[in-house]
Amino acid sequence: MNFSQLKGKALAAVALAATGVLALSGCGSSSDGESIRIGIKYDQPGLGYQDGRDYTGFDTDVARYVAKELGYSEDQIEWVEAPSANRENMLVNGQVDMIFATYSISESRLKTVDFAGPYFYAGQDLLVQQENTDITGPDSLAGKNLCSVTGSTSAKKIQDKYSSTVQLVQQNSYSDCVVALNAGMVDAVTTDDIILAGLGATRANQGELKLVGNTFTEERYGIGLPKGSDQCADINAAINKMVETGAWEEAVEKNVGASGYVYNAELNPPVLDSACATVPAQ
């Protein structure tokens, strides 16, 4: 048996499992009393965060708004944790209907899933201690200690493009990085600005940490959908409405505003057409 046959069988098994799940939950895209399963992060304060029995953050607020526009009330939403490495699989296997989880639209992901949006333009930035003045951007990092999450895009970019003399710590979560930053063992934490803003906006870190505010990449957060989805137009219309009514702005301010974060106003807020997201030609 060659590999493609093997892969075919694995996919068939996955599809079978997915059908089982569908049959059990009686799920569909209709909104008459059915629930909608939305994948979010559980461990990112300010974006997707499980706070006791509550789910808070910008991603969850956008998800609630979109779900409402699609005809689902708040108690019809079933939140599911979508860790970074599992996101594509969860969509392909039908474990979730859509994903709002700081999910950057990328070429390799577009091969297996579709994206609506983007609903936010983020960019990679640095989080430092409040009194730090010598780190002003990616070019001032030579010889500094930097923290990011294992396997993330951000860490690799710094080492490849900017400074090879940067010493890198890779942790399991950004919260662990902030622990090391507060203790002074690393000089900066790097990832998308809005994620850093979420960390900086928590009660313990307010006034202790600040964003450098010199973004050096462009990440487009999309809404992950199964391949071939017909929901892009509806979701994009919901995002446009959210921006027009000011609910989008309000959600940003409420969730990450306390860190003093200002989003990139050249790109935000997004204005969307009805098509699914694609990767712009480089």
Next chain:
Amino acid sequence: MSFSEQLSTLFATYDVLGAFWTNVQLTFWAAIGSFVLGSVLALMRISPVPSLRWAGTAYVHLIRNTPLTILMTLAILGVWTQFQLSLATSFEWNFFIYAAIVLAIYHAAFVCEAIRSGVNTVPVGQAEAARAIGLSFMPTARYVIFPQALRGSITPLGNTLIALAKNTTVATVASVAEASGMMKSMIEFNSDLIFMIFFVFAMGFVIIVVPIGLLTTWASRKLAVKR
């Protein structure tokens, strides 16, 4: 993409062999460390001094029943971050040494028990004879008990070594750039090749672990004490 195209894409983009080499190095150093520490612990547990026996037993029970991930996190977030104890100036070495030490500490508990099971294969008459010719505890252990006990514990020691080789993936928690961390980056950047990625890493560990198993089976036959 075909099987070979996917494979070459992954190997061209990522230093897969380098990542596995880190695991092999971790296994090597942690194996030496845990063997030395484990032997001392085994000696303590069979010694005639009650306080040493108690300390050895306490170590084994405490360490063996704590998840390795927790020990690793404790070393990095607790010792390195809070007590600010650096073991080397370069981060790369600092974390490697931390990971090797934690792996050694953890597996020493299992090595100790493996050696103790070997000690139980040595007939009690051997120890009695050694004492009868006037050897005290240390010479008895050193010249009579341990040589026989080690030969009897090769199979359980081999099992511990195999577990250690696979447990080196936990070092990713301690920020060591090894295979499982690289797998995370691969899934992040090449999520469309996910089946291939799993295949590569599963095969990598099979290639590392199978020889250990074959070697210990061979050695346990070859070195067995004929009774």
